[in-house]
Amino acid sequence: MFLGHIAVGLAGKRLAPRASLATLLFAPMFLDLLWPIFLLLGWEQVRVDPGNTAFTPLDFENYPWSHSLHMTLFWSGLVGVVFRAVTRNTRGAIWIGSAVASHWVMDWITHRPDLPLWPGGPEVGLGLWNSVPATFIVEIVLFVAGLWLYLRDTRPRGSRGRLSLWSFVAGVSLIYLINLAPPPAGTGPRTIALMALALWLLIPWTWWIDSTRRTVR
Secondary structure: OHHHHHHHHHHHHHHOOOOOHHHHHHHHHHHHHHHHHHHHHOOOEEEEOOOOOOOOOEEEEEOHHHHOHHHHHHHHHHHHHHHHHHHOOHHHHHHHHHHHHHHHHHHHHHOOOOEEOOOOOOEEOOOHHHOHHHHHHHHHHHHHHHHHHHHHHEEEOOHHHHHHHHHHHHHHHHHHHHOOOOOOOOOOHHHHHHHHHHHHHHHHHHHHHHHOEEEOO
16 A cells, blocks of 8 residues: 555654654555565565456565564564654654554555465455555545645745655655556566665655655644
8 A cells, every 4th residue: 555655654744743754654664665675685575466456466475574463563663662762752653653553554454365464374454456446546545635634734945845745746646656557577576676675765755855844733
């Protein structure tokens, strides 16, 4: 749920106004930022399987270290504790940790039953991805809601503040639409992992957004 995770990051400015938008986005995206690294290390596996679900042809064969519920809770606690140690911001740390955990909840809604509860454990998933229109509607609604909350709580510092945010909105929307197209035939796990690593670019982008806008709460 790409746009859904971004929505959590944008909405987080209301609950953790002292945290940077880069950190607020890093948290709900954290599992997907780990995943391509674990793919390249050979710790997790994925393959292209057209028809796996209506929304994506990716078959997430094995990803217990980044996406099992057990490890999600571990990563959630770790990220929250590190944030608290660095910033002394307890309220922000609670939200940051919760945002990491929100990733698994959203994936549980969208994925077919391929999310392990723990490494080697039973796999679950409600399968929203089996319907393209339903997936699209849910993600767009979440994204618009998150953006609306962020706009309520921040104001641009001149034209750069508007450019940084709206270029980001256009960029992630374009990424989302591009991902609706199936990958080229013969695309392997390494290529998928390298493409997924591009998600890391969203973190400095949102840092730039934060530097060009001010919080009004």
